[in-house]
Amino acid sequence: MTTATTPTPREMTVIYNREDKIFRGIVTGGALTSLVVLGLIGLFLFLRGAQVFNDKGISFITGVNWTAGTGDGAILDDFSIGAMLVGTIVVSLIALVFAFPLAIGGALYLEFYAPTRVKKPLVTLLDLAASIPSLIFGLWGIEIFTRFGERWAILLSKWLGWIPIFNVQFENFGRSPFIAGCVLASLIVPITTSVAREVYSRTPRDLVDTCYALGGTKWGAIRSVVVPYGKSGVIGGAMLGLGRALGETVAVYLLLNLVFRYNFRILESEGGNVASLIATKFGEATEYEIKALVAAGFVLFLLTLVVNMTATTIVQRSTPRA
Template sequence: MFDANSRKRHPATATLTDQPEPTNHRDAVKRSLRSRPSQSDSIFKGVSLTAGVTTVSIMLAVGIFLSLRASDALQVSGINFLLEQQWSPETGQFGIASVIFGTFTIAIIAMFVGVPLAVGTALLLSEVVRGPIRSFLVSLVDLMAAVPSVVFGLWGLFFLQAAVIPVSAWISTYFSFIPIFAVEDGSGARLTEASAFTSSAFIAGIVVGLMVVPTQTSVMREAFSQAPMGEREAAFALGSTRWGMIRTVVLPFGRGGMIGGVMLGLGRALGETIAVYLIISPIFTINWEVLKTGTNSVSALIALRYGEASQFGLSALMAAGLVLFLITLVINFTASSIVARSRSGAETS
């Protein structure tokens, strides 16, 4: 007979027992995670490591080569190599003060020309046009980056220069109170003839600025396209116009990419050779008048004097190349760091 009191004294309980350990070693192996990299991962790691080491080795080799070849000239000139304007290695009077000044003058003018065009083009491609038109324009900009420098140089020499000379004369006429826009002879008289405005740093800077636009546009377009979609839609939901959304969301988010693109373009502008060589009239004095005929650059100097240089002259040219190599290396590393921070979402001050 069923005893309720007995049930209360001995309530039914459920006993939980541990699952038996797998006795089969194969089952244990199936349940474990593989920590050893696969063969494809090992190959990829090896190839990537080899490529990185090779790239660094080549850069170090270039730096060491230039340093060794430039040692003779640097021992003779010393610190005057950075201060002397004239270039006459045979007489012991040589330096890169004037060519470094001309190099940065051309590069700065190129940035004033190229950066607004690059920002506008990048915003157009990332925020305005869509569909096949966008693909066509992107391909067109990328194709512009593949145009050889000599083509830009010839175009600037035979076409752009004739179109820019009246602009240079107009700027000199109405803004000559600014020293860099004055075009004067040795006595201080203002020059107005067209020959005074040819082969200037201004014309060379315009050509180089157009050359760096594709590089800057590519970096900026990628940075702008990474702006969060949620913030874009929130700006529109709050009644913002397209320009308002670009100004408050896209431009702040792409600031790092803009800075990186500018510096990458600056690095290329500093090292541009053949286009500048074709356009400028080389001089070895510091010319503050950017509209006036005559300027120089380090790369154009090397192209101009390499064929006729003596053994010591080659050492001096190698020293000039070493300085340009170090300058562009610092600029490109800084630009790459800024672009990497922008892509990772880090704040760039």
């Protein structure tokens, strides 16, 4: 057999005339608005919050108190978000711990186990779930889920109470980080599942078939081919979910008591996160307190931006574009 040589395409030089240059300029400008907006968000939040950063320094992030001063000097303004940052991370991690296995299970089920007849409606349901507003998750959380969550919390504290994080001081199990975390988990499962499914569906089919041909079981194929192949993409998807959980406002606002204390006891009914702090305090805040809230928003913005950029990089690297 002779090897056919495909002729290499001729080098093309493109010269854009004035019309096209204008067109390209406008389009480039339009495309850069997202960059500009993102920059402006950071800039304005930083500028308006700068005074607080200046006053408090690093203790804005490490301190616990959020006390509005009385104005006459009897009580001084003392705003810091340490407790809320810890709360944000605690709630998001709980959400991630629950959501990650469920999302992996869901994605594997949809890609490998679901009968064709079931698969299609389930995928539709998954896409639809991703567009349920978080407010409705919050509503469902307090009105429906809390009953179940409290029961699980009671069982956890009864049997695992000797582990510090499951320890409780007061026998009051509602509105805890645990329950908020569970609801946030169901909120981030759709996004994580979608990414995981996308990644798993790109597993080279012949690798999987080879596994079967060698006499492997379905789980054998999944464990030795599919899961390793999709590892980084799935981690990226989980981080996208984490980013969503970190910035969630209303669901957490509705499900958690805002208490300014470092709280690692997840069944205790106290907690909060930065986003719900902003929503809670915004209404009756003094001028200086608003600045502190904006500063808190800036910290949240940076936190989610870092998480999201990392996640995006990982996902983009593991799902190469066609």
